[in-house]
Amino acid sequence: MTSQDLADVGVIGMAVMGSNLARNLARNGYRVALYNRTTSKTDAVMEEHGHEGDFRPAxxxxxxxxxxxxxxxxxxxxxxxxxxxAVIDSLIPLLEEGDIVVDGGNAHFEDTRIREKRLREVGLHFVGAGISG
Structure with missing residues (x-):
């Protein structure tokens, strides 16, 4: 894959908040990778909104x-x-030092601290950035 084939940012979770965030990023010129454990949600986003930007569904x-x-x-x-x-557990073995994970869920600050420490110990960056609907 060339750098032009790669996405700028990835969004995991294609429910209302995740899909709309991904759409906003794509409409503003970012190449956006999409993933949802239930593939039908990613398929639905692509069917309804795939024309809105540069998406890379997986x-x-x-x-x-x-x-x-x-x-x-x-x-x-x-x-x-x-x-x-569960997402973090699945991602850790796939990521490399310096990669960044942003948690957009409204996590309790103590959970965020634990996750940040855990990812820092394996060379990853973690940002807890709760997004409210």
Missing amino acids: VELEDFVASLERPRRIICMVKAGRGTD
């Missing part, structure tokens, strides 16, 4: 990560709590 998390330019910038828009931890 069926597998590995393909999503591979579609991102380095350092990877991933915005996680899943429900705070166990869902966020």
